[in-house]
Amino acid sequence: MAEAVLNLEQQNSSISITYDTNFGPHDDIILLEIDDKLLPHVLNNRVTIRGNVEEDAVLCTPSTTYALKFVGTTNSVFLIPPFGDVEASVASVIKVAPGVMELVEVAPKLEKLKMLLKENQYNGNEDFMEMGESCEIGLYRWDDLVERVQASDVELREGLRAFSAVEINGYWRVVEESFMGMVLNMLLHNSVLSGWSLDGLVENEVVGVLESDGFLREIARLCLEMYGDKVEDEVGGGYVWKLNEKRVCVHFARSVLNEGKMKMESFMEKWMQKIPSGMSVSFEMLEGEVLLEKLGIETWIRSFSVSSLPLTPAERFAALFRERQKWESMDLEPYIRDLRVPGLSAEGLLLKYTRRTQPTADAEPIFSAR
Amino acid sequence: MQGVVEVQPSFQDRLQNLEIGRLCRSSFQGNYTFTVGYHELSGSRMSLKKPLLVLKKKRDGDPSKLDEPTSSRVELEVIGIIRHRILFKTRPKALISSKLTFI
Numbered sequence: 001m002a003e004a005v006l007n008l009e010q011q012n013s014s015i016s017i018t019y020d021t022n023f024g025p026h027d028d029i030i031l032l033e034i035d036d037k038l039l040p041h042v043l044n045n046r047v048t049i050r051g052n053v054e055e056d057a058v059l060c061t062p063s064t065t066y067a068l069k070f071v072g073t074t075n076s077v078f079l080i081p082p083f084g085d086v087e088a089s090v091a092s093v094i095k096v097a098p099g100v101m102e103l104v105e106v107a108p109k110l111e112k113l114k115m116l117l118k119e120n121q122y123n124g125n126e127d128f129m130e131m132g133e134s135c136e137i138g139l140y141r142w143d144d145l146v147e148r149v150q151a152s153d154v155e156l157r158e159g160l161r162a163f164s165a166v167e168i169n170g171y172w173r174v175v176e177e178s179f180m181g182m183v184l185n186m187l188l189h190n191s192v193l194s195g196w197s198l199d200g201l202v203e204n205e206v207v208g209v210l211e212s213d214g215f216l217r218e219i220a221r222l223c224l225e226m227y228g229d230k231v232e233d234e235v236g237g238g239y240v241w242k243l244n245e246k247r248v249c250v251h252f253a254r255s256v257l258n259e260g261k262m263k264m265e266s267f268m269e270k271w272m273q274k275i276p277s278g279m280s281v282s283f284e285m286l287e288g289e290v291l292l293e294k295l296g297i298e299t300w301i302r303s304f305s306v307s308s309l310p311l312t313p314a315e316r317f318a319a320l321f322r323e324r325q326k327w328e329s330m331d332l333e334p335y336i337r338d339l340r341v342p343g344l345s346a347e348g349l350l351l352k353y354t355r356r357t358q359p360t361a362d363a364e365p366i367f368s369a370r
Numbered sequence: 371m372q373g374v375v376e377v378q379p380s381f382q383d384r385l386q387n388l389e390i391g392r393l394c395r396s397s398f399q400g401n402y403t404f405t406v407g408y409h410e411l412s413g414s415r416m417s418l419k420k421p422l423l424v425l426k427k428k429r430d431g432d433p434s435k436l437d438e439p440t441s442s443r444v445e446l447e448v449i450g451i452i453r454h455r456i457l458f459k460t461r462p463k464a465l466i467s468s469k470l471t472f473i
Contacts, residue, residue: 014392030424030446031422043448082450
C-alpha cells in the first residue's frame with residue numbers, strides 16, 4: 001500500500017486513504033530515528049538494548065552507547081504499511097504515531113560497573129577449590145556485566161581496563177589496594193634479591209617467582225600492568241616490562257597518606273623512605289591525588305584521589321565543590337581531566353557546571369559551584 | 371499533518387475500514403492533495419533526513435526465569451524502514467461546494 005501511495009504517478013489520479021481493518025493504538029510498534037551510519041549495525045544484529053527494568057533503556061552498538069528519548073508530536077503521523085497491492089486504489093493506515101524515539105549519544109554508565117566490582121574485591125584469601133554457591137555473591141562474569149551495565153562492549157572492556165580489573169576463573173575482579181601493594185613489595189624485594197632491572201623485568205620470570213611465592217599468575221601480571229609499561233621485546237617470545245616511576249611513587253604516597261593528613265615535611269620524609277632506590281619523586285606526580293591546605297604557617301597534605309570520585313559530571317563537580325568551595329584552574333584540571341561527555345568539550349563542561357570568576361584581569365580564574 | 375483527524379462521534383467505535391480521505395497527486399510539481407471531509411490539505415513528498423526504523427516490541431516472558439533481573443527480556447524486531455513521507459504542513463483549505471454531501 002505504501003507503494004501504491006508512492007506510485008501515484010499519473011496526474012489527477014487519486015487513492016483512498018482509509019483506516020485499516022487492523023487500525024489501532026499498536027503500542028508495541030515504535031518508530032526509531034536512526035542515522036544512516038548506524039543502519040549496518042542494526043541490520044547485522046550488532047545492536048542491543050541494555051538496562052534493567054527500572055533504568056532508562058540505552059541502545060548499544062559494538063562501541064557506542066545511546067540514550068533512547070521519546071519525542072512526542074502534536075502532528076498526526078499516519079503509518080501506511082508496505083504490504084498490499086501496488087495497483088490498489090486504497091491505502092490504509094494502521095496506526096497514528098504519537099511521536100518517534102531519538103538516539104542521543106551518551107557516556108557509558110560505568111558507575112554501576114565500579115559498584116559491582118567493589119562488591120567482592122579480591123584480597124588473596126580465596127580457596128577456589130572450596131568455592132560453592134555462597135561464594136559467588138558479588139562475583140560477575142563478562143556476560144553478567146553486559147546484562148547489568150549500560151555500556152557497549154568496547155566501552156565495557158575499556159572500563160574494566162581503567163579500573164584495573166582482572167579476570168580470575170572467569171570472574172572479573174578488582175583487587176584490594178593493600179593487597180596489590182603487598183604484591184608490588186614482593187616484586188621489588190625479588191628484584192633486589194635476583195638482581196632484576198626495574199627497567200627490564202622479564203614477565204615470565206617475574207610471574208614465575210611470584211607464583212612460587214603463592215600469588216596467582218593473573219595477579220602477578222596485573223601488578224606489571226598496573227605499575228609498569230610493556231616494552232617491546234623479541235627475545236624468547238615473552239614480554240619485558242619497565243616499572244612506571246610515577247605510578248609506583250604515587251602508590252607509596254597514597255600508602256603514606258593512609259594514616260591521615262600530615263605536615264608536608266613529614267610526608268616528604270616518609271615518602272622518600274618508601275620509594276624504591278633508583279627512583280626519584282616530583283611533586284607534580286601527585287596531581288589529582290592530594291590536596292594541600294595552609295594551617296597557620298605550615299602546609300598540610302592529605303589524600304584526595306580522583307579515582308575515588310564519582311564518574312558522572314554533575315556528581316563529580318558536586319563532590320569537588322563539597323571538598324573545596326573555590327578552585328583555581330590548575331588545581332581543578334587534574335580532577336576533571338578524565339570526564340567524557342559526548343558533544344561537550346572541557347570548556348563546555350566548565351561552563352555547564354561551574355561559575356567562573358576572575359578578580360582582576362591578570363589573576364587566575366576561580367571556579368565555584370553554579 | 372498538523373492537528374488531529376476527528377471522527378464523527380457515531381463512528382468512534384467502528385473506525386476500521388472507514389475512509390479518512392482521498393489522496394491525490396496533482397499536476398503541480400508532484401504535489402499531493404489530501405482531502406478529508408471538506409478540508410483540502412496540500413503537501414509534498416520528501417525524503418527523511420534520518421530514516422525511521424519501524425520496530426515491534428516483543429516481550430519474552432519466560433515464567434521459569436521470573437526471579438532474574440532480566441526475566442522480562444524485551445526484543446525489538448525491525449519490521450520496516452521508512453525513508454519517505456508526504457508532509458502536509460500548510461493550513462487546510464476549506465472546500466465549499468454544493469456538490470458535497472454530509473453523511
